[in-house]
Amino acid sequence: LTQARMVQIEQDILAKNNRYADENRRYFSERGMLALNLVSSPGSGKTTLLTETISRLKDEYAIGVIEGDQQTARDADRIRATGVPALQINTGKGCHLDAHRVGHALESLDLPQHSLLFIENVGNLVCPSAFDLGEAHKVVILSVTEGEDKPIKYPDMFHAADLMILNKIDLLPHLDFDSAECIRYAKQVNPRIKVLSLSAKTGEGMESWLKWLKAELALQRIEYA
Amino acid sequence: LTQARMVQIEQDILAKNNRYADENRRYFSERGMLALNLVSSPGSGKTTLLTETISRLKDEYAIGVIEGDQQTARDADRIRATGVPALQINTGKGCHLDAHRVGHALESLDLPQHSLLFIENVGNLVCPSAFDLGEAHKVVILSVTEGEDKPIKYPDMFHAADLMILNKIDLLPHLDFDSAECIRYAKQVNPRIKVLSLSAKTGEGMESWLKWLKAELALQRIEYA
């Protein structure tokens, strides 16, 4: 197995994934759906952010969730407890979701027109960055407990994301975390990245995130020529 | 690229890695060195634990560190500031260290007999689990900010580790983290796993970790028949 052969194999995998991602994107576009791919380290608060977001939006929007985890159906169970449909994908040894399995999950979920679809990826700040799932945006969640330097140490993910959510800001009084420095690092690897700070636990800062979601949903519902 | 072919390729990669890991293990054994592979999510406190540990042990033991990160030399710089040698490996797109690159790092570091070698892996709770670096033990660090359920949701890593360190316990008063439940989950996926709780920041609980290191070092220094 030479280095050149490995690169070839990797390119084949990514090319195949991209074809499935394009199919998913067509599916989303036909249904006027907004699909977001939530990526982060394990435990930065993806599922908590989702349940808090869903409870605030579910009366107004049709919402569905695809959950990716190596094992267990805990996250899908937490989502279902809010009353919206969720489909759990267990990746086993796998370290990221791929567009093919997401495509099958879409068939099973069969969400209505104009739905908001959240895809919670496996907690992993490296591997999911290369896999397009057909989403409108990758949203990277960074907990302030992880340190300011994650964007420059794990740059591919922050480069791939359009929005960074700095979560767990309720803990800032107990940490030495410098938010401005962290945001500077994020913009260094991705000058276009937008940043929102919030606490999924206390609800502080949630309002801007909800506004962002509503505006993005509005964009998807426009009947483009 | 069929599923069977993919499995074959994966097995080839792991088999090749295992051969290099065996070489590293021979190297450690010949020099009576203790090599530990520190694995965790991004930002759970690996480097902080290392600098705090090194400052307490460096007068008594020869210590060296191999640092794995996608980008930057920040962690190696932090280690060098304590006065011990460190070698930074940047994995680029790669999501884990492999035994081949660690072998080359060992040559460069050229540590003395009976050294304590820490290998800090790329922050990733999935991929490094499958890659033996020749270490005596994988030590998994879990921050209490990440939630109790990480062991059952990312089971391969907790299965591969011999010791789990629950870090950042200074934050427990501000969280709803149930340590007993987390430890139960860890033992569920790995009944042999040992657990230590500590705060790398305040130093609480460090004493048991230092005792564990000293006992493990003593084991390596025995002249086995």
Ligand SMILES: Nc1nc2c(ncn2[C@@H]2O[C@H](COP(=O)(O)OP(=O)(O)OP(=O)(O)O)[C@@H](O)[C@H]2O)c(=O)[nH]1
């Ligand atoms: N203090 C605080 N804790 C939070 C916040 N958001 C989430 N948490 C806690 O962080 C831990 C992990 O939260 P999850 O929502 O399970 O994180 P996740 O990213 O979905 O985790 P995985 O799916 O396992 O990778 C739990 O203990 C949550 O209660 C927050 O804003 N503030």
Ligand SMILES: Nc1nc2c(ncn2[C@@H]2O[C@H](COP(=O)(O)OP(=O)(O)OP(=O)(O)O)[C@@H](O)[C@H]2O)c(=O)[nH]1
């Ligand atoms: N409160 C508290 N914070 C800690 C503790 N240990 C580490 N931290 C903080 O956690 C953040 C990440 O620490 P690092 O030591 O860089 O973590 P790491 O696992 O080496 O991170 P990567 O190498 O980037 O994956 C920093 O802001 C540290 O100050 C602890 O025991 N308590």
Ligand SMILES: [Mg+2]
């Ligand atoms: Mg989750």
Ligand SMILES: [Mg+2]
């Ligand atoms: Mg580190």
Ligand SMILES: [Zn+2]
């Ligand atoms: Zn991967």
Ligand SMILES: [Zn+2]
């Ligand atoms: Zn990987």
